[in-house]
Amino acid sequence: MMHTGVTPCDLNRFGVIVRSSPRHSDCTIVAANKLCSDIRSPDYVDCHSNCNKSTSQVSLFLCSDSTNRRNGLRSGLLCVNPSSRRKLVPASYSVETSAYDVGALESPSRVAEEKVGVLLLNLGGPETLNDVQPFLFNLFADPDIIRLPRLFRFLQRPLAKLISVLRAPKSMEGYAAIGGGSPLRKITDDQALAIKMALQAKGLSSNVYVGMRYWYPFTEEAIQQIKKDRITRLVVLPLYPQFSISTTGSSIRVLEQVFREDAYLSTLPVSIINSWYQREGYVKSMADLIVKELQSFSEPKEAMIFFSAHGVPVSYVEDAGDPYRDQMEECIFLIMQELKARGVCNEHTLAYQSRVGPVQWLKPYTDEVLVELGQKGVRSLLAVPVSFVSEHIETLEEIDMEYKELALESGIKNWARVPALGLTPSFITDLADAVVEALPSAKAMYPPNSTSEDVDHDPVKYFVKLFFGSFLAFILFLSPKMIMAFRNHF
Ligand SMILES: C=CC1=C(C)c2cc3[nH]c(cc4nc(cc5[nH]c(cc1n2)c(C)c5CCC(=O)O)C(CCC(=O)O)=C4C)c(C)c3C=C
Numbered sequence: 001m002m003h004t005g006v007t008p009c010d011l012n013r014f015g016v017i018v019r020s021s022p023r024h025s026d027c028t029i030v031a032a033n034k035l036c037s038d039i040r041s042p043d044y045v046d047c048h049s050n051c052n053k054s055t056s057q058v059s060l061f062l063c064s065d066s067t068n069r070r071n072g073l074r075s076g077l078l079c080v081n082p083s084s085r086r087k088l089v090p091a092s093y094s095v096e097t098s099a100y101d102v103g104a105l106e107s108p109s110r111v112a113e114e115k116v117g118v119l120l121l122n123l124g125g126p127e128t129l130n131d132v133q134p135f136l137f138n139l140f141a142d143p144d145i146i147r148l149p150r151l152f153r154f155l156q157r158p159l160a161k162l163i164s165v166l167r168a169p170k171s172m173e174g175y176a177a178i179g180g181g182s183p184l185r186k187i188t189d190d191q192a193l194a195i196k197m198a199l200q201a202k203g204l205s206s207n208v209y210v211g212m213r214y215w216y217p218f219t220e221e222a223i224q225q226i227k228k229d230r231i232t233r234l235v236v237l238p239l240y241p242q243f244s245i246s247t248t249g250s251s252i253r254v255l256e257q258v259f260r261e262d263a264y265l266s267t268l269p270v271s272i273i274n275s276w277y278q279r280e281g282y283v284k285s286m287a288d289l290i291v292k293e294l295q296s297f298s299e300p301k302e303a304m305i306f307f308s309a310h311g312v313p314v315s316y317v318e319d320a321g322d323p324y325r326d327q328m329e330e331c332i333f334l335i336m337q338e339l340k341a342r343g344v345c346n347e348h349t350l351a352y353q354s355r356v357g358p359v360q361w362l363k364p365y366t367d368e369v370l371v372e373l374g375q376k377g378v379r380s381l382l383a384v385p386v387s388f389v390s391e392h393i394e395t396l397e398e399i400d401m402e403y404k405e406l407a408l409e410s411g412i413k414n415w416a417r418v419p420a421l422g423l424t425p426s427f428i429t430d431l432a433d434a435v436v437e438a439l440p441s442a443k444a445m446y447p448p449n450s451t452s453e454d455v456d457h458d459p460v461k462y463f464v465k466l467f468f469g470s471f472l473a474f475i476l477f478l479s480p481k482m483i484m485a486f487r488n489h490f
């Protein structure tokens with residue numbers, strides 16, 4: 001459904017302007033209160049939405065403005081993406097964008113009471129060297145990071161203890177090299193403030209919370225604050241452009257657990273943005289950074305654009321259905337398409353970094369590709385970190401130090417790295433737009449009549465599992481060979 005030919009004067013009647021863009025054959029809803037001076041009601045919520053072929057978003061109109069109400073306007077669906085793409089995100093994590101829940105917001109008193117919250121999800125990082133081992137313990141104790149078969153789940157914490165202790169010295173070296181701790185908390189707090197301001201500029205007042213998965217401020221703490229603040233509508237925005245079971249999936253699992261147990265949270269309307277690598281604002285912001293950094297080379301056209309993404313074990317993608325690799329490839333395609341549209345036709349490649357442990361990770365591996373490229377005669381290389389939007393240990397230490405050294409040793413002469421998006425204004429504005437677009441589709445995670453999952457209460461099964469699990473644990477922990485293998489891999 002495409003609405004065109006509406007003029008600014010139609011705002012009084014429709015509250016929106018819908019534009020069509022020739023490039024994406026998309027439609028854009030322009031915030032009415034930015035353009036129409038006679039809409040002054042403070043309870044007007046503006047909405048700037050896109051729907052285009054590269055996203056599976058729908059555009060919605062959200063307006064509680066009294067002028068429009070007088071004119072009998074109902075908020076509702078304006079534009080539906082006609083070309084539904086293959087669905088990349090597991091359904092259980094997906095909150096579909098659908099027609100606005102008119103009933104929930106239509107009454108003026110309810111609108112006045114609405115308290116919007118935005119929860120930014122991130123990984124978290126140790127702030128001091130003393131935090132490194134407990135941070136690693138939290139990370140490895142996550143069943144979405146070390147995926148043990150159900151039978152062995154009771155080993156998760158002892159295993160996490162063992163691996164975190166073995167891994168800590170190497171990680172501490174890395175954090176020491178970047179100043180003694182992760183900058184992630186400060187950067188994420190700054191992003192939270194910037195998003196709050198960007199939302200404010202769009203006429204939407206909100207509280208923005210930061211919830212980290214493995215370090216302070218923990219997701220659970222942020223949720224408690226959301227509850228204390230009596231937030232009435234929540235948008236969850238993971239700060240990972242692409243979805244992975246190990247990142248966004250893991251954080252959402254925490255949300256689901258906490259929300260399921262709580263009467264207030266279980267009925268709180270929530271909208272989860274699973275991934276946003278396909279958003280035009282993100283793609284363009286990445287392209288801007290790349291174009292700018294290419295200028296640092298004496299021959300910008302000669303530089304290879306080297307996308308380096310954080311890896312995940314292959315089994316996540318091939319056995320557990322993690323959409324991460326597909327989304328990453330599509331993300332690179334979109335960025336390159338944008339660059340080509342700007343006349344930047346450099347060669348490019350994608351590789352995966354930061355593998356941990358004995359299993360196979362997504363290939364090709366960044367370190368191996370760098371050596372190959374050097375041997376093949378590539379002389380200029382622009383590294384582009386692509387799975388994360390803040391500077392962190394893997395950009396500041398792994399890319400800037402380890403990979404740079406390896407590249408130079410392998411024959412690459414000119415090296416540069418694109419900074420993480422951080423507080424880039426176009427990027428922050430786009431995230432704020434994503435929040436506004438997601439608001440209307442907020443739904444209770446556990447409506448009152450929903451049934452909880454069946455739990456296995458069979459005592460016989462439980463003891464059989466316990467017996468076999470303990471037996472294997474015994475073999476694992478008492479075998480010196482196994483301990484040596486662990487030491488080498490972590
Ligand atoms: C999209 C980003 C990330 C994915 C996917 C991811 C998966 C993943 N990570 C580990 C193990 C470690 N990750 C570590 C740090 C770390 N990981 C990410 C992002 C992703 N991880 C970030 C941003 C950071 C850095 C945070 C910071 O402190 O700055 C670490 C600790 C550092 C180290 O020792 O290298 C580990 C370990 C696994 C096993 C995994 C997928 C299964």
Ligand SMILES: [Fe+2]
Pocket residue numbers: 310354
């Ligand atoms: Fe990681």
